[in-house]
Amino acid sequence: xxxxxxxxxxxxxxxxxxxxxxxxxxxxxxxxxxxxxxxxxxxxxxxxxxxxxxxxxxxxxxxxxxxxxxxxxxxxxxxxxxxxxxxxxxxxxxxxxxxxxxxxxxxxxxxxxxxxxxxxxxxxxxxxxxxxxxxxxxxxxxxxxxxxxxxxxxxxxxxxxxxxxxxxxxxxxxxxxxxxxxxxxxxxxxxxxxxxxxxxxxxxxxxxxxxxxxxxxxxxxxxxxxxxxxxxxxxxx
Amino acid sequence: xxxxxxxxxxxxxxxxxxxxxxxxxxxxxxxxxxxxxxxxxxxxxxxxxxxxxxxxxxxxxxxxxxxxxxxxxxxxxxxxxxxxxxxxxxxxxxxxxxxxxxxxxxxxxxxxxxxxxxxxxxxxxxxxxxxxxxxxxxxxxxxxxxxxxxxxxxxxxxxxxxxxxxxxxxxxxxxxxxxxxxxxxxxxxxxxxxxxxxxxxxxxxxxxxxxxxxxxxxxxxxxxxxxxxxxxxxxxx
DNA sequence: CGAGCATAAATTGTCTGTCAATCCTGTTGA
DNA sequence: TCAACAGGATTGACAGACAATTTATGCTCG
Numbered sequence: 406x407x408x409x410x411x412x413x414x415x416x417x418x419x420x421x422x423x424x425x426x427x428x429x430x431x432x433x434x435x436x437x438x439x440x441x442x443x444x445x446x447x448x449x450x451x452x453x454x455x456x457x458x459x460x461x462x463x464x465x466x467x468x469x470x471x472x473x474x475x476x477x478x479x480x481x482x483x484x485x486x487x488x489x490x491x492x493x494x495x496x497x498x499x500x501x502x503x504x505x506x507x508x509x510x511x512x513x514x515x516x517x518x519x520x521x522x523x524x525x526x527x528x529x530x531x532x533x534x535x536x537x538x539x540x541x542x543x544x545x546x547x548x549x550x551x552x553x554x555x556x557x558x559x560x561x562x563x564x565x566x567x568x569x570x571x572x573x574x575x576x577x578x579x580x581x582x583x584x585x586x587x588x589x590x591x592x593x594x595x596x597x598x599x600x601x602x603x604x605x606x607x608x609x610x611x612x613x614x615x616x617x618x619x620x621x622x623x624x625x626x627x628x629x630x631x632x633x634x635x636x637x638x639x640x641x642x
Numbered sequence: 643x644x645x646x647x648x649x650x651x652x653x654x655x656x657x658x659x660x661x662x663x664x665x666x667x668x669x670x671x672x673x674x675x676x677x678x679x680x681x682x683x684x685x686x687x688x689x690x691x692x693x694x695x696x697x698x699x700x701x702x703x704x705x706x707x708x709x710x711x712x713x714x715x716x717x718x719x720x721x722x723x724x725x726x727x728x729x730x731x732x733x734x735x736x737x738x739x740x741x742x743x744x745x746x747x748x749x750x751x752x753x754x755x756x757x758x759x760x761x762x763x764x765x766x767x768x769x770x771x772x773x774x775x776x777x778x779x780x781x782x783x784x785x786x787x788x789x790x791x792x793x794x795x796x797x798x799x800x801x802x803x804x805x806x807x808x809x810x811x812x813x814x815x816x817x818x819x820x821x822x823x824x825x826x827x828x829x830x831x832x833x834x835x836x837x838x839x840x841x842x843x844x845x846x847x848x849x850x851x852x853x854x855x856x857x858x859x860x861x862x863x864x865x866x867x868x869x870x871x872x873x874x875x876x877x878x879x
Numbered sequence: 880c881g882a883g884c885a886t887a888a889a890t891t892g893t894c895t896g897t898c899a900a901t902c903c904t905g906t907t908g909a
Numbered sequence: 910t911c912a913a914c915a916g917g918a919t920t921g922a923c924a925g926a927c928a929a930t931t932t933a934t935g936c937t938c939g
Contacts (some may be wrong), residue, residue: 410912413710413930415709415891415892415893416892416893417892440919441916441920442919450894451894451895452895453892453893453895454892456690456920457693457694460697460698460703461697461700464697464702465701466700472901472920472921473920473921474833474919475902485791488791488792489791489792491792492789492792495722495732495733495736495792496732499909508889512906519676553765554726554729555725555728555732581935626677677889677891678890678891687922688923688924690921691893709930710890710891710929710931711890711891711894711930711932711933804939
């Protein structure tokens with residue numbers, strides 16, 4: 406399984422990784438302004454290198470840049486979030502379908518294993534465990550679907566929606582329903598029912614989207630209240 | 643329709659545009675090695691700027707870079723091309739479906755107009771005209787589908803497959819069938835039949851994929867013959 | 880003549896410093 | 910209260926420098 410190509414880890418790639426993780430984990434919050442200097446410190450590289458890394462993250466949709474104002478951690482409008490969730494539903498639905506058409510029982514087993522893992526993590530209250538299990542689930546789904554381009558597209562969309570992962574898994578009762586939805590996918594794959602798998606994937610994402618948009622609306626109200634107090638509240642770290 | 647935000651054209655964006663066009667138009671050929679200096683000359687900017695532009699194109703999939711060896715115009719393996727066409731079929735199928743669900747008769751009219759435009763261009767033998775009409779068709783489809791994220795994803799995939807646009811439109815009889823396929827999409831949209839529109843989109847892409855893979859195989863044979871003659875033929879400009 | 884290796888040249892990865900253009904902020908003045 | 914303006918901070922872009930690494934050259938030896 407190991408790639409025979411030992412890619413030399415350049416400083417740029419490491420910086421990229423550091424910044425990406427900082428955004429995905431929420432260490433850097435949406436709307437936060439990122440001065441080049443602060444990023445240099447954070448990543449431990451020079452300005453040239455940081456700018457290249459920022460360019461990469463920009464085209465992944467994690468950062469938006471306005472010329473002469475510098476990079477900002479991307480903020481999703483409600484419309485953008487809606488579009489992204491819709492796209493995600495399409496992509497994952499197709500992944501589910503392909504997983505049935507091209508996967509075998511080993512993939513179905515991996516899906517069930519991931520669901521079980523998530524259920525255990527949920528009962529243990531381990532949010533990190535839940536996220537890990539989720540990653541395992543999608544790894545299995547994509548392994549079955551056997552389409553690298555689709556996998557990358559899904560990853561990109563998921564990353565852009567990463568902000569909602571935290572608020573979602575914390576929402577009361579959401580994790581439990583989420584497990585049930587994923588189990589429905591796993592069972593459809595086991596049953597080799599492509600249409601059912603596709604539908605189950607779409608249902609799962611639609612449920613996620615519903616919650617995310619709710620969270621977004623609530624957050625917007627909160628931001629409004631803060632904004633009334635002092636301006637540009639989100640831009641200060 | 644005009645955006646109220648007049649984005650300042652930075653040198654980087656212009657360089658990006660120049661390089662992207664050079665790749666999309668085939669001026670820079672797949673597999674061709676790109677030294678930083680030559681790109682500086684081509685884009686008329688400094689090395690720092692060119693490197694940032696390359697980073698952008700790299701993450702668009704138009705360029706691949708191996709550390710310490712420099713950027714190369716991306717080459718698609720047969721498997722990658724297959725995956726991308728499959729993904730493209732999914733995306734455009736969904737776009738067609740959404741265009742029916744969310745578009746109105748103005749979008750249907752725009753689709754038909756684009757098809758007519760393409761038919762005229764085809765009869766006039768204008769390849770450029772065909773490509774323009776194609777762009778108009780997709781613009782109309784995406785306007786109807788009303789999903790910016792989907793539009794961007796489609797654009798990215800189409801760009802990565804740009805290499806095949808030329809060989810495809812030249813193939814004897816292909817343009818004619820292509821027009822017929824697109825007309826089928828436009829008619830499905832006019833008839834407000836979402837399933838038919840989706841199916842028509844998928845059929846169109848599958849037909850394109852079939853030809854592209856054929857072209858790819860033929861090209862591979864040709865490259866083999868050249869490679870037997872002298873090594874690294876593709877790497878010399 | 881060709882294989883193998885040492886050396887030179889070219890190229891990339893990265894940093895630093897510089898300069899103009901632009902944005903942000905606080906102050907001044909009407 | 911609001912407009913204009915000046916100063917500082919930040920970005921956009923460039924050139925130059927240097928180490929690390931790849932690629933090309935050329936030499937030796939069998």
